[in-house]
């Protein structure tokens with residue numbers, strides 16, 4: 001659905017996006033994760049044919065960027081970084097204006113559908129300027145969906161919302177997942193990406209890594225088992241002498257064992273520990289939050305990843 | 306409905322709800338027509354020269370309105386989009402750069418000309434009713450040519466300048482201040498006419514029209530260049 005090759009955008013001397021290569025399938029929810037200034041908005045603007053890349057190419061739903069941008073714009077929906085609503089117009093008039101620009105036949109029906117879905121129907125005649133932040137964001141999301149775009153770009157949809165409003169918006173996005181709709185979600189919220197996305201790209205000017213949330217974590221750290229012992233004793237790790245163990249280390253009196261297949265290897269590991277006289281209290285899988293991974297990558301600790 | 310028309314309807318709907326715009330579009334013409342009528346009726350039985358001057362001054366207002374009204378509308382129609390950050394979602398639709406530019410320009414020029422000419426009509430009507438037809442004899446062909454022929458050119462100049470300034474200005478007040486020099490070409494005929502009193506001839510007006518056309522082409526050329534998607538999203542402040 002979305003393919004980018006060497007997509008690059010400069011602003012004067014500053015390189016905002018540096019040779020981005022991407023391939024996103026139809027129906028996929030793709031998380032684009034990066035800190036402020038990473039170039040997320042610039043990427044969205046290029047992919048939605050709002051600004052031209054300095055070099056490189058991309059194709060959106062099979063249409064190369066720059067060939068027929070009007071038809072690309074007709075087929076993508078963009079939730080911009082700020083909701084961008086006409087304060088002096090009602091929610092209804094805001095939606096109708098955009099619905100007509102997109103040339104939607106049943107504009108009224110579409111507006112009604114999304115206003116109801118987003119629980120704004122009762123407030124349709126209220127001025128957008130009088131809406132709370134959360135309501136504005138929902139209205140902006142409704143606007144992005146009116147013309148039933150195949151591809152939806154969401155630029156930090158929950159940034160600046162209070163936790164409750166953020167949750168509402170996140171739930172709405174989750175409900176938008178469908179076979180037919182490809183979603184490109186920019187965020188710097190890791191939980192959001194973890195929860196909503198099929199695949200996640202970590203991005204800071206350059207693409208750092210791409211993968212599904214789980215395999216990203218594994219790719220970075222392998223899988224590890226944490227063993228709590230009642231009688232931690234150093235030296236025991238060397239005595240284990242099991243071929244599948246790639247690495248062991250002690251952290252806060254707990255033994256961290258790196259291995260590749262904990263489901264089959266953990267029972268052997270525990271049996272061996274007991275044989276060696278260890279009093280095993282707990283055995284857990286070490287969960288690496290996406291946050292750890294992200295911070296590590298951003299600090300450049302994993303150049304190769 | 307084509308996109309241009311959709312945009313125009315939106316512009317006017319928004320303008321109607323903006324006090325600052327309404328002030329420029331409705332209150333100002335009412336005020337200018339009102340005071341002129343008041344002065345002329347008050348001087349009705351006085352010095353004929355004074356009457357002529359008052360009448361000519363009133364006519365000059367109809368060369369000023371076509372520059373002031375588009376300014377009021379255009380400032381808010383562009384700075385308003387910037388302040389509300391609506392340009393990006395707007396540009397994300399299939400609207401073309403030309404449609405956006407024309408929509409913004411026409412949204413200002415059309416009401417300006419309608420209001421100007423309507424005020425002029427109301428002014429003439431009131432003079433006729435309240436004063437009789439004496440001063441109407443002063444309404445010479447050059448005056449009529451100015452009010453009907455120069456107004457559109459003056460309005461275009463004003464809207465072009467305002468669009469350029471507004472794309473650069475960070476708020477409406479600043480845009481207003483910097484755009485106000487767009488009124489100058491409207492003042493030029495005013496100055497010439499007032500020094501020559503009634504001796505305004507068609508040659509002078511043709512010359513001014515020609516100059517205005519040249520200036521308009523230049524100003525609109527720059528404005529159109531600024532109103533490209535890429536420019537709006539990456540260069541506008």
Ligand SMILES: Nc1ncnc2c1ncn2[C@@H]1O[C@H](COP(=O)(O)OP(=O)(O)O)[C@@H](O)[C@H]1O
Pocket residue numbers: 011014015016034035036037038039040041042043538539540
């Ligand atoms: N119009 C512009 N002119 C100059 N620099 C820009 C412009 N837009 C973005 N940038 C720069 O490009 C970089 C990426 O910005 P952006 O895409 O907005 O990042 P993000 O959305 O990830 O926060 C930043 O350093 C920003 O300052």
Ligand SMILES: [Mg+2]
Pocket residue numbers: 037040041042081155
């Ligand atoms: Mg951004």
